[in-house]
Every structure is written in C-alpha cells, then in structure tokens.
Amino acid sequence: MKTSMTPAMNCPASVSQSDTVMLAHGEGGRLMRRLILERIAWRFGAGDVQFHSDAACLGKLAGDVALTTDSYVVSPLFFPGGDIGTLAVHGTVNDLAMSGARPLFLTLSLILEEGLPLAMLDQVIESVAATAKACGVKIVAGDTKVVPHGAADGMFINTTGVGVYEFHQRMSAANIHPGDSLIISGPIARHGLAVLAARESIALSPSPRSDSAPLHRVAAELLETLGADLRTMRDATRGGVAAVLHEWAEESGHAMWVDGNCLPILPESRGVCELLGLDPLFVANEGTFVAAVAPHHVNQALAILQSHLTIGCPASIGCVRHRELSPVLISRGLGADQPLDEPPVAMLPRIC
Amino acid sequence: MKYLDEYRDRKTSRLLVEQIRRLATRPWVLMDVCGGQTHSLVRYGIEQELTGTVEMIHGPGCPVCVTSTELIDFAVALSQRPQTIVASFGDMIRVSGSGNSLLQARSRGGKLKIVYSPVDAVELARKNPELEVVFFAVGFETTAPATALAVFHADALGLSNFSLVAAHVRVLPAMETIMEMPDNRVQGFLAAGHVCSITGYEIYKPFVAKYQVPVVVTGFEPIDLLEGILRSVTMLEDSQVVVENCYGRGVQRMGNLFAQSLIDRVYETEDRDWRGFGKIAGGGYRLRSQYAGFDACKKFTGMFPQDSIAATECRGADVMSGRIRPKQCPAFGTTCTPESPLGAPMVSSEGACAAYHRFDSFAIEIR
Numbered sequence: 076m077k078t079s080m081t082p083a084m085n086c087p088a089s090v091s092q093s094d095t096v097m098l099a100h101g102e103g104g105r106l107m108r109r110l111i112l113e114r115i116a117w118r119f120g121a122g123d124v125q126f127h128s129d130a131a132c133l134g135k136l137a138g139d140v141a142l143t144t145d146s147y148v149v150s151p152l153f154f155p156g157g158d159i160g161t162l163a164v165h166g167t168v169n170d171l172a173m174s175g176a177r178p179l180f181l182t183l184s185l186i187l188e189e190g191l192p193l194a195m196l197d198q199v200i201e202s203v204a205a206t207a208k209a210c211g212v213k214i215v216a217g218d219t220k221v222v223p224h225g226a227a228d229g230m231f232i233n234t235t236g237v238g239v240y241e242f243h244q245r246m247s248a249a250n251i252h253p254g255d256s257l258i259i260s261g262p263i264a265r266h267g268l269a270v271l272a273a274r275e276s277i278a279l280s281p282s283p284r285s286d287s288a289p290l291h292r293v294a295a296e297l298l299e300t301l302g303a304d305l306r307t308m309r310d311a312t313r314g315g316v317a318a319v320l321h322e323w324a325e326e327s328g329h330a331m332w333v334d335g336n337c338l339p340i341l342p343e344s345r346g347v348c349e350l351l352g353l354d355p356l357f358v359a360n361e362g363t364f365v366a367a368v369a370p371h372h373v374n375q376a377l378a379i380l381q382s383h384l385t386i387g388c389p390a391s392i393g394c395v396r397h398r399e400l401s402p403v404l405i406s407r408g409l410g411a412d413q414p415l416d417e418p419p420v421a422m423l424p425r426i427c
Numbered sequence: 428m429k430y431l432d433e434y435r436d437r438k439t440s441r442l443l444v445e446q447i448r449r450l451a452t453r454p455w456v457l458m459d460v461c462g463g464q465t466h467s468l469v470r471y472g473i474e475q476e477l478t479g480t481v482e483m484i485h486g487p488g489c490p491v492c493v494t495s496t497e498l499i500d501f502a503v504a505l506s507q508r509p510q511t512i513v514a515s516f517g518d519m520i521r522v523s524g525s526g527n528s529l530l531q532a533r534s535r536g537g538k539l540k541i542v543y544s545p546v547d548a549v550e551l552a553r554k555n556p557e558l559e560v561v562f563f564a565v566g567f568e569t570t571a572p573a574t575a576l577a578v579f580h581a582d583a584l585g586l587s588n589f590s591l592v593a594a595h596v597r598v599l600p601a602m603e604t605i606m607e608m609p610d611n612r613v614q615g616f617l618a619a620g621h622v623c624s625i626t627g628y629e630i631y632k633p634f635v636a637k638y639q640v641p642v643v644v645t646g647f648e649p650i651d652l653l654e655g656i657l658r659s660v661t662m663l664e665d666s667q668v669v670v671e672n673c674y675g676r677g678v679q680r681m682g683n684l685f686a687q688s689l690i691d692r693v694y695e696t697e698d699r700d701w702r703g704f705g706k707i708a709g710g711g712y713r714l715r716s717q718y719a720g721f722d723a724c725k726k727f728t729g730m731f732p733q734d735s736i737a738a739t740e741c742r743g744a745d746v747m748s749g750r751i752r753p754k755q756c757p758a759f760g761t762t763c764t765p766e767s768p769l770g771a772p773m774v775s776s777e778g779a780c781a782a783y784h785r786f787d788s789f790a791i792e793i794r
Contacts, residue, residue, distance in 0.1 A: 277543060342428055349431065351543075408471025408649055409440050416785045419765065 096191040101221030111219055114197060115185075118204040119214040131215035133180055138239035141176035143167060147232040152199065154273040156265070156285030157361070159232055160202030165287050165361060167236035168210050169310045172291035173364060175246045175298055176238035181207060183217040183234055188227040199230065210289045212236070242298045248326035248367075250306040255395040256373045257331060258366045260293070260380050261286065262339045262388050263316055267358035268347050281343050288362030293383035297366065300379060304369035311365055314418035316392075317356040317403065319365045321417050324402035333393035333415065335407030356405075357418045367395060430676075434648030435471070443653035444476045447660055451480045455663050456612045457656060458605065458749065460598060461619030462489030462777025463647045469782040471649045473656075481656055484612070484749030485779035487601045487704065488619050490566045490594075491518045492743060492771035492778050495700040498594045499524030500732040502563045505592075505723065506537035508730065512555075514540045514548035515563035516570075522771045525732075529563075545570075545577035545591075552581065552589035561723045562591040569621045571595045571712055572686035575693035578714070578721050590723040595712040596699060598622050599630060604707050605748055606638040612749055615659040617645040617652070620674040625690075627682025631670045639668050646674040693718055702771060703744025741770025746779050753783040760784060 100110045147163045157165075164181065171178040183203060187196065207214050244250075268283035290310060297305050309319045316338075320331040333356075340348075340355050348355045368376045373391050380389035396404075401414035459465055465485040468474045474483050487493055499522060506513040506529055513529060520529040520539060533539040542548050545562055552560035564574040574591060581589040598619060605611055618631060623644045631642045641662040645655030655673045662669065672678055690712070699711025714722045724731060740758055745751045753759055753772070763769040765781055772778035 275541075275543060345428055345431075349428075408435065408437070409444070409473060409476050410437060411472035411475055413470070413472060413786050416765075 094193055096187045096189060096193060096196060096221055098189050098221050098223060101187070101219065107219065111217075114193065115183075115200050115217065115219065118200055119183075119207070131180070131182075133215065133237065136179070136237075136239050138241055141171050141174055141238040141240060142235070143170040143174070144233065144235040145170060147234070148228065149270060150228050151270075151273050152195065152229050154285055155269050155282050157269075157287035158199060158202050159230065160199040161206045161287050162361060163232040163234045164203055164206040164210060164212070165289050166312070167234040168212060169290045169362070169364075171236050171238035172289070172294040173246060173308050173310050175242060175244060175294070176240050177295065178210065178212045178236055178238040178291050180213050180215045180237040181234050183214050184232065185217070185219045186227055186231040186233075187219065187221045188229055189221055189224040191229050196230070199232075203232075206289075210291065241295070244298065244303050244305070246305075246307040246309075248307055248323040250303075251323060251327040251329060251367045251395050252306070253329055253395050253397045254370055255306055255367045256370045256391050257320075257333065257393045257395065258368055258373065258376055258380070258389065259311075259316065259339060259363065259392050260290075260366070260389050261363045261384050262341045262344065263311065263360055263363055264340060264344045264348060264353075264355035264358035265363070266312075266361040267315065268344055268353075270359075271351075272347070279343070279347060283344055283347060286360055286362040288384075290362060290364055293380060294364075296379050296383065297376060301368060301372050301376060304372045305376070306367040306369070308364050308366040311360045311363055313359050315355070315357045315359055316365055317354075317415055318418050320403045320415070323367065324398070327395070328398060330396045330398040330401065331393065331403045332396050332412065333403070333405045335405045337390055337392045339388040339390045356415065370394070431648070434646075434650045436650065440471075440473075440649050440653060443650065443657055444473075447477060447653070447657050448480050450657070450664060451660050452664060454479060454482060455614055455660055456482045456484060456749070457615045457617060457659050458484045458486045458613040459617045459645070459652070460486040460488040460602065461621065461647075462492070462775065462779070462782075463621070464488075464617060464619065464645065464652060465779050466777060466782045466786075467647050467649060467652055469786040473649060473652055477656070481660065485747065485753075485782075486605065486616075486749075487701065487747040488567065488598060488622075489747075489772065489775050489777040489779070490570075490596055491522055491775035492747065493596060493601075493701040493704065494519070494522070494565055494594050494771070495702050496524045497700070497732050498592060499528070500526065501724070501730065502561070502592055503527050503529055503532045503537065504730050504732065505561050505727060506532050506539055507535070508559070508727070510557065511559040511561060512538040512540055512551070513561050513563055514542045514551060516543075516565065517541050518775045518777070519563055519565050521768075522774045523768075545574045546580055548591075549577050549580045549584070549586065549589055552586050553584055556588055559588050559590075561727075562589070563594065564591045565594045567596055567598050567619070567622050568625045568690065569619075571694060572625060572683075572689040575689040578693050578718055579689075581721060582718070587720075590721045590726045591714075592723045593694065593711075593713050595694065596701065596710055597696065597712065598626075599634060600707050600710045601701065601704070602634065603638075604704060604710075606640065608748060610750065613640065615641045615643070615663055617655045617659065618642050618670075620644060620646040620651070620677055623672075623674065623678040623682065625683050625686045627680050628670050628672055628678060629680055635668055635670050641668050642670045644670070644672040644674045644678050646677060703741070703747065741772075743770040743772040743778075743780070746772055753780040756780070
C-alpha cells in the first residue's frame with residue numbers, strides 16, 4: 076500500500092499531528108518509524124540487548140530455555156485493577172512461572188485498529204513498560220501493525236516470553252498422585268468479574284477489581300522450598316479453577332475433589348456471582364493459581380503464599396483421589412459429592 | 428454472607444431432611460414450578476437425599492424452555508435484518524428455534540446484544556437512532572414489569588426505533604394445564620417464589636380449591652426448598668389443601684401492586700403456544716393496542732415465520748410435565764448435551780436437563 080496516492084499519506088507532517096492511529100502508521104515509512112521510536116521503543120530500556128535490528132540477541136542463557144506465547148484481546152482495554160498492557164506482561168510471565176521457569180525476556184507485538192486514540196496507545200505502552208520493569212523482565216523485540224477500522228477491537232497484543240529453568244523439577248499433571256492436596260493462592264473470580272462489570276457497564280459498589288499480578292516470585296519460592304513435593308501449578312485463567320482441575324484430571328487420570336465450602340472468594344465477588352447466576356469456579360483469574368502439593372507440605376505452601384500475595388486468603392480447597400466416574404467432584408449443600416462440569420460455553424447471567 | 432449462608436446451612440438442612448423423612452408415611456409427588464428451584468434441588472443434592480420420600484417433578488417454569496420455536500425464529504430473522512439489533516437476556520441467545528439460535532446467527536453476521544435490564548435496550552435505541560432495536564422479552568410475571576417499564580420509557584422518549592417481541596408467559600395457566608393432563612401425578616406444588624413476589628399468592632386460592640392440591644410458595648436456597656417441601660408433606664399427610672407462604676422475606680399476600688399495575692397497563696393476556704405443550708389458554712402476555720407501535724410482531728409482520736417446526740427428538744415437555752425424568756430421555760447425555768442440545772431444557776441455565784447434566788452424579792455414567 077506504499078504507493079497509495081491519498082494526500083494524507085504523502086504528507087507525513089499532517090498525519091503526525093493526528094491524535095489517533097492511522098493506517099499510514101503501519102505503512103513502513105517515516106510515520107511508522109516515528110510511532111515506534113517516539114511512542115513505543117524508548118520506554119523499553121533493554122540494556123545489553125541489541126534493539127534496533129530485526130532480531131534480538133539474547134546471549135547465552137544459564138539453563139534449559141522455556142518459551143511461551145500468548146495473545147491478548149481483552150475488551151474493554153482498561154478495567155479496574157489493570158489493562159491490556161498489564162495482562163500482556165503478567166499473562167506471559169505467569170505462563171513461564173507456572174511451568175517452573177524464571178521469566179527473562181518478552182516480545183511485544185501490537186495490532187492496532189485505525190482510529191485508536193494515540194493517548195490510549197501511550198497509556199497501554201506505559202503500562203507494559205512499568206509492569207515489565209516491576210516483573211524484572213526485558214522487552215527485547217516487537218512489531219506493530221495497523222488494521223482498518225472495524226478489523227480489530229482497539230488493539231490486540233501478542234507477547235512471547237523466554238525464560239530459563241533454574242530448578243530440576245518440571246511442572247506436569249503427570250506428577251500428581253491420589254492423596255495430594257489442592258491449594259489455591261487467593262480469592263477467585265476477580266478478573267472475570269472486573270472485566271464483565273466494565274464491559275457491560277454494570278454499576279457495582281465496590282466494583283470488582285482484577286487480580287492481574289505476576290506470580291514468578293512466589294512460584295520460585297514454592298519450587299525452591301517444596302522441591303518435588305510441589306507436583307504442579309497452573310494459573311486459573313480462562314475457564315477458571317474448574318478448567319484447571321479438568322485439565323489435571325484428564326492428564327493425570329485421577330479425580331480432583333473440591334470442598335465447596337473452602338473456596339476463598341471476596342464478598343463482593345460472591346455477591347456479583349449470586350446476582351448474575353455465575354459459578355465463581357468458572358470465572359477467569361489473572362493472578363491466582365492452583366497448586367497440587369504433597370499433603371505434608373500444605374501448611375508450608377500456604378505460609379509462602381500468604382507472605383507473597385498482598386490480598387491473602389490462600390486456602391487448601393481439596394485433594395486428589397482415585398478416579399471413579401467423575402473427573403472433578405465438588406461437595407456442597409448437603410455434603411454429597413457431585414460432578415463439577417467443565418466450564419460452560421459462555422458466562423451468561425440467568426434471567427429470573 | 429448475610430441472607431445466603433443462613434439459607435445454605437448444612438446442619439439445618441440435615442434437620443429438615445430428617446423431619447421430612449420422619450413425617451412422610453408414603454412417597455409424595457411434588458412439582459417445583461420454577462427452573463431456579465430445579466437447579467438448587469439438584470445442585471445441593473436435596474433431591475438425592477429425599478429419594479423414596481418425595482419425588483420432585485421439575486415443572487415448566489423455565490421461560491426460555493417454553494418460548495415457542497416461531498418466536499425464536501422470528502428473533503433470529505430480525506437479528507439478520509439490516510440495521511437491526513436484537514437485545515435479550517443471556518439465556519435466550521443459545522436456544523435454537525427450527526434452525527439457528529441467536530448466538531449462531533451472530534456468528535453469521537446477525538446483530539445481538541445481551542442486556543441485563545430491558546431499560547438498557549431502550550437506551551441502546553436512544554443512542555443509536557439509525558438502528559432498529561428489538562428487545563426479545565422473555566420471562567414470567569417476574570420480568571414482565573421490567574419490560575413494561577421499558578415500553579413506558581420508550582414511549583416517553585418518543586422512540587420509533589424500539590420494539591419488543593413480547594414472549595412473556597404466565598405461570599398459573601401452565602399449572603392448570605399440568606393438572607388437566609390425564610396422566611398427571613402431581614400431588615402438591617412448590618410455587619415459584621420470584622413470580623409470587625410480583626403476583627402474591629391469593630391468586631392460587633381458586634386453583635387450590637378447583638384441583639384440591641396444596642400450593643406452598645417457596646424460595647430458592649436449600650433451606651427455603653426444604654421448608655417448602657416440609658410444609659407440603661405436612662399438608663398432604665394431614666389432607667390439608669391450602670395455599671401457604673414459606674417465602675415470607677420475598678412474598679406478600681397481594682404481591683407487588685405497583686409491578687402488577689405496570690403489567691396491566693402495558694399487557695393483556697392471550698392464548699400462547701408453549702414449546703412442547705401446545706396452546707395454553709391465557710398462557711402469555713401481548714402488548715395492549717395503545718402500545719402496538721412497540722410490537723415487533725406487528726412492526727415486522729412480513730418477517731414472522733409461517734411454518735416453524737421444532738426438532739421432535741427433544742422430549743422436554745414430557746420432562747416438564749413429569750412423564751419422564753431427564754435421564755430417562757433416550758437422547759440425554761448422548762445426542763443431547765449442553766454443547767449440542769436438542770431442546771431448550773438442555774440449554775438454559777434453568778432447564779431441568781441441564782441441571783441433571785451438570786450436577787447429578789448418575790448422569791456421569793450416561794455421559
């Protein structure tokens with residue numbers, strides 16, 4: 076499209092004064108270079124890493140290398156407790172952390188919709204930079220594309236993360252044994268409810284806040300302290316805690332049993348779930364994870380979680396059992412075990 | 428959490444279960460009218476605990492399940508009309524008519540907006556004068572006042588781009604239909620607490636007198652349900668036939684008079700096709716003639732489907748009238764699952780089949 080004859084594209088000066096993203100920002104010319112240099116790259120001081128070439132040289136890494144990638148398409152872009160920028164960093168950092176790796180580097184790919192206010196882009200980039208700095212990871216490569224109005228929802232982000240394994244054990248549901256305890260790191264359902272309330276403009280007081288947070292430090296301490304007694308861990312993102320338990324049940328061949336009365340949940344989250352008819356076990360989290368640990372290490376694991384996570388309330392929520400019929404079971408109400416279904420197709424409120 | 432935990436208390440639940448077991452000299456058959464009650468009964472394991480003492484039949488009180496195929500087809504067609512957007516409550520969008528659901532229609536370019544209040548749909552119309560906004564108004568007497576209010580709002584704003592598909596249904600005519608069925612087994616009703624918060628419970632007196640069945644207005648939490656069942660069993664054992672209110676914190680004798688007046692001003696009753704049940708006399712609400720301008724069925728009359736036929740494999744009506752239990756349906760858990768449902772009771776969060784599929788351990792074997 077570089078041969079386009081529209082006057083706006085031939086006159087960078089006029090375009091550069093625009094306060095929104097334009098297709099010309101993605102055309103590869105001066106505008107694009109300025110957008111990247113003036114609004115994006117300068118915020119990421121990558122230190123020793125060579126930034127201005129087509130590929131970043133990461134140097135030698137001490138240990139086995141972990142690689143993960145994730146795309147972020149959240150709507151709205153900003154919500155109580157975070158934004159698409161914090162998610163794009165925390166999400167990928169947490170994917171590395173949950174696999175047992177120490178996160179080191181991220182890439183940042185932006186797909187911007189024509190018409191996105193540049194101020195909003197700035198805000199997100201600032202958020203990405205601050206979050207990466209707080210996590211101690213470097214943004215070392217990136218890409219920017221602009222798509223026509225209507226072809227994206229404001230902006231999409233993809234981040235790829237590189238880390239190293241500093242410990243021997245690899246997190247896998249295959250490590251889980253019947254008798255192991257299931258632990259949750261904090262109150263559940265906060266992120267999904269925060270985004271839902273923001274998206275649907277549901278006025279709630281207090282309004283739910285996302286739990287978006289990095290988990291690599293607490294994960295490292297658990298790994299170091301518990302060793303092989305930390306069987307596996309997983310952040311309970313899409314599909315919530317129920318999705319994690321179903322994955323583990325399938326991969327391990329055992330049954331996951333949950334005591335419905337032990338689930339940590341903030342009163343405001345519970346209120347919203349009751350009001351809208353949602354099961355908090357199916358609602359997404361972004362800084363809360365489930366861990367399977369050997370039963371004699373439960374208290375130690377809970378103490379580590381308590382010392383790291385600001386909001387508190389880590390809890391032992393159940394245990395691993397031999398599989399009979401149902402892969403995931405929950406005890407609630409009169410106490411009989413019931414199957415816990417896989418997350419439903421969409422989180423939808425009931426009507427009466 | 429106040430108003431929740433005390434109604435889910437395990438110890439109190441146990442005491443109530445024991446009381447019901449002690450009291451019953453024979454197995455009784457009760458119908459929980461509302462889908463919300465069905466889900467709590469199955470979710471909290473109450474039904475299981477009362478096996479052999481009380482058989483619960485899960486009635487037709489899931490508005491999504493009984494909405495006719497042709498009204499769903501109509502809403503789907505409207506969602507695909509240029510410059511038109513269909514707004515509805517969440518549950519309704521996943522139920523198919525004779526072809527697509529609204530959700531499937533959206534993936535093929537249909538325009539759909541999930542709202543939490545009907546007034547939000549009016550707001551959508553006000554903000555987008557270039558769009559035609561159609562609200563798919565489903566629900567029993569519980570939601571009818573809110574959609575009536577939406578009509579008032581739209582009228583006051585002078586909106587010409589707002590209309591609704593009035594699919595509201597009335598609970599009492601459906602209960603009468605159940606009692607008129609030749610193979611009816613229902614011996615007592617747990618009336619739907621939320622509906623009664625609007626209608627009150629005086630309206631059940633003629634019904635109780637005519638059909639000689641006790642009716643107990645019942646809530647939705649485990650303790651509410653167990654109290655409702657206990658009162659029903661007590662009455663049945665004593666051959667008492669009256670209306671009682673076990674949901675005092677939500678329901679008054681005469682109900683919510685303001686909400687009733689909203690319904691009366693906007694709607695009138697009409698005979699209505701209930702999915703699986705056929706025509707029920709006085710079974711639905713339609714807009715009164717002075718609000719005909721907001722009636723999507725009149726506004727888009729040419730688009731109303733003429734020959735909607737529902738999939739016949741679904742035996743939802745047999746489930747909702749107590750002829751079979753969800754698990755006795757040959758399609759349950761095999762060709763009919765929440766992911767690919769044959770009928771509405773497997774789709775809606777209040778559908779009996781969906782409740783069994785989610786919460787009943789025996790259902791796992793079938794899966």
